[in-house]
Amino acid sequence: MPRRDVGEVLLDVQDLSVDYLTLNGAVRAVSNASFTLRRGEILGLAGESGSGKSTLTTALLRLQRSPAVTVGGTVLYHGEDGSVLDLVPRTDKELRRLRWSSLAIVMQSAMDALNPVKRLGAQFVDVLREHDPRMTTKEALRRAGDLLTLSGIPRDRLDSFPHEMSGGMRQRSLISLALACDPDLVVMDEPTTAVDVVMQRTIMSQVLRLQRELGFSIIFVTHDLSLLLELSDRLAIMYAGKIVEIGPAEELYRRPRHPYTKALRDSFPPLHAPLVEMHGIPGSAPDLRNLPAGCAFADRCPEAFDLCGTQRPPLVAVGDQVDAACHLHHADREPDAAPESVKGRAA
Numbered sequence: 001m002p003r004r005d006v007g008e009v010l011l012d013v014q015d016l017s018v019d020y021l022t023l024n025g026a027v028r029a030v031s032n033a034s035f036t037l038r039r040g041e042i043l044g045l046a047g048e049s050g051s052g053k054s055t056l057t058t059a060l061l062r063l064q065r066s067p068a069v070t071v072g073g074t075v076l077y078h079g080e081d082g083s084v085l086d087l088v089p090r091t092d093k094e095l096r097r098l099r100w101s102s103l104a105i106v107m108q109s110a111m112d113a114l115n116p117v118k119r120l121g122a123q124f125v126d127v128l129r130e131h132d133p134r135m136t137t138k139e140a141l142r143r144a145g146d147l148l149t150l151s152g153i154p155r156d157r158l159d160s161f162p163h164e165m166s167g168g169m170r171q172r173s174l175i176s177l178a179l180a181c182d183p184d185l186v187v188m189d190e191p192t193t194a195v196d197v198v199m200q201r202t203i204m205s206q207v208l209r210l211q212r213e214l215g216f217s218i219i220f221v222t223h224d225l226s227l228l229l230e231l232s233d234r235l236a237i238m239y240a241g242k243i244v245e246i247g248p249a250e251e252l253y254r255r256p257r258h259p260y261t262k263a264l265r266d267s268f269p270p271l272h273a274p275l276v277e278m279h280g281i282p283g284s285a286p287d288l289r290n291l292p293a294g295c296a297f298a299d300r301c302p303e304a305f306d307l308c309g310t311q312r313p314p315l316v317a318v319g320d321q322v323d324a325a326c327h328l329h330h331a332d333r334e335p336d337a338a339p340e341s342v343k344g345r346a347a
């Protein structure tokens with residue numbers, strides 16, 4: 001399990017909300033997301049399909065496409081020189097300067113993101129020279145070759161077209177390309193969904209090696225909690241557009257405070273343990289257009305009690321470095337409001 005020495009705060013996200021403006025009205029896909037990410041830290045973002053993971057990460061980097069609109073909040077980017085920049089109000093031109101060189105992303109459909117009619121080397125040269133026009137082609141190719149080698153890809157692949165490489169190799173090339181300009185943060189949104197499990201493991205161990213070598217921070221998105229546990233320093237769990245629990249990865253896995261975190265954990269086989277019967281989470285996530293008044297997970301929650309149906313629980317500290325949005329853990333909760341099964345468990 002990775003435990004890195006993490007540095008200063010790199011990203012400070014406060015109350016970020018994102019709507020999809022549809023013909024039937026606005027859909028709040030991310031609601032008041034707040035968290036920080038430190039230099040060199042790996043934050044895993046997990047949650048079922050539709051919970052808002054991709055919307056959150058694209059909004060962080062201001063890469064969301066219409067009809068998605070950031071409707072509130074700040075994303076403070078702390079530069080190495082001590083500067084602090086809120087990414088939310090930045091113009092495209094200002095953001096272009098930061099992309100690749102400070103903030104990079106490897107998307108879900110990563111394997112199709114390489115230009116099919118350009119050799120791999122030329123694609124590196126384009127990216128590197130756009131950000132540093134003084135760099136010669138020779139220097140850019142040398143850097144590209146170094147990065148490919150670090151990813152376990154032979155340097156001579158710089159002469160290949162994407163279709164001449166396997167899926168796994170294309171994927172690793174793309175991750176190397178994202179690292180070309182030495183970014184501070186790389187967002188990886190399900191970067192290994194299209195490859196088999198063995199290749200997934202190979203790619204992930206290479207990502208970890210690159211991270212140790214180069215020191216960038218990662219926000220890693222997947223619905224696979226066991227994979228995230230292997231990778232991440234901290235985990236953030238999303239449900240119906242909200243972060244419902246966030247904290248050190250091992251702690252969340254070992255002792256989930258939110259019943260949704262627990263249900264998600266129990267629906268994935270652990271990577272290094274004997275296989276046991278897995279249970280999916282019964283029911284389905286609520287319609288974001290019609291969220292219940294209380295906790296969005298209440299009608300699927302085995303531990304819900306009266307308050308859960310009427311009041312939305314805020315995300316609050318529930319333990320050492322762990323925040324959760326669950327009435328079970330609110331100190332000011334009326335003990336008698338909980339069912340017998342959960343009495344005495346509240347923090």
Ligand SMILES: Nc1ncnc2c1ncn2[C@@H]1O[C@H](COP(=O)(O)OP(=O)(O)OP(=O)(O)O)[C@@H](O)[C@H]1O
Nearest residue numbers: 020022027029048049050051052053054055056288
């Ligand atoms: N173009 C769109 N128009 C309206 N609503 C959308 C649109 N795209 C996404 N949404 C809404 O935003 C919610 C969050 O979607 P998002 O893709 O961020 O979830 P996710 O957690 O990344 O899912 P997945 O794991 O399947 O990628 C969805 O439940 C959906 O209701």
